[in-house]
Amino acid sequence: MNPGRLKLGFILAAAGMLLALVLPLSGEVTVSLASRPLLLALTLDAALLYAAGAWTGGWRAIVFGLAGAQCGAATTLALLRDPGIAGSAAAGFWVIVLAVWLGAALCVMQLATTRSRREGARRALDLAIPLLFGAVVFYLWEAGVRGFGVSPVIMPTPSAAAARFAASLPTLGGDFVQTFVRGVLIGYVIGCGAGLLVAIIAQRFAFLGHGLLPLGNFFSALPLVGVAPIMVMWFGFDWPSKAAVVALVTFFPMLVNSLAGLSASGHMERDLMRSYGADHRQTLTKLHLPAALPFIFNALKINATLALIGAIVAEFFGTPTQGIGFRISTEAGRMAIDMVWAEIALAAIAGMAFYGLVALAERATTFWHPTYRT
DSSP, X not given: OOHHHHXXXXXXXXXXXXXXXXXXXXXXXXXXXXXXXXXXXXXXHHHHHHHHHHTOOHHXXXXXXXXXXXXXXXXXXXXXXXXXXXXXXXXXXXXXXXXXXXXHHXXXXXXXXXXXXXXXXXXXXXXXXXXXXXXXXXHHHHHHHHXXXXXXXTOOOHHHHHHHHHHTHHHHHHXXXXXXXXXXXXXXXXXXXXXXXXXXHHHHSHHHHHHHHHHHHHHHTSOHHHHHHHHHHHHOSSHHHHHHHHHHHHHHXXXXXXXXXXXXXXXXXXXXXXXXXXXXXXXXXXXXHHHHHHHHHHHHHHHHHHHHHHHHHHHTTOOOSOSHHHHHHHHHHTTOHHHHHHHHHHHHHHHHHHHHHHHHHHHHHOTTSGGGOO
């Protein structure tokens, strides 16, 4: 990042923190930072830290900027505990929020442009950047909802959703087992395994490939909300119908990607296998499948998200009294939006973890691929 822009940004953030000392914090009652020594000290500290970041460079600027953003965020969150500010925040409050956002955004951008030769430092940066970005997003969400006084029925705060998440762990655990362990994993294994097996057969007999791909395009275009009720009628209300939907959703991405991967080997490699007298099984295991691994893992990663979406949507059309989709539907009808967001967070965490495990397996299996060369 350009050092001049970084310096200017920190100066603006420091000026914003100082400007908040004279601007009104509430549109209804008179609230002043001067009457709150602790918050006044935090605001001044944030301004000084931003100013220090403006006159330094490298890692020091990032450290000073993050410390200033923390002081500013602590100030705003403390101010929101005042009922005179929450729901009627004025210019002074929003100036602090903007200063926190600016300082944190500058630090994230500076980290994104930082390059390190050490493997451990690169991994730490890869982890720190999304964590900081997510923290800024949640901070803006919290400050915006509480500052504007948005109804919790329309949009709950992250803190409310987190509190509901922590208080509902037994319920969330049961929903996770019902949706993910029973529906998603079983359907995922069946769908991906069947897609890979059919692709291997279709690669051996070319006419099957020409006939299956148009059917794959047809079935992949079917609306999920139309297929799910049919599967519920065929397989019942419990997890088998959800696994059937997941298997259907994941089958054709695996089929298409695997067919492309099995055909990825070049003519020279195939001629070499024929010159060695390799039969079809040996050619498949020594040439076609290794060459298709990147394509297969690409389908596995795509299906990791599609499977969870398919299972949740299928639960909207009939399920026992458990499951992420069932809970979202019933709690939304009760206007318990914080519980809905807790279930959404559960689905997001499960989906990211599942995707991450597949990505780790890909890295361990296809480490030889050019995309992993540094």
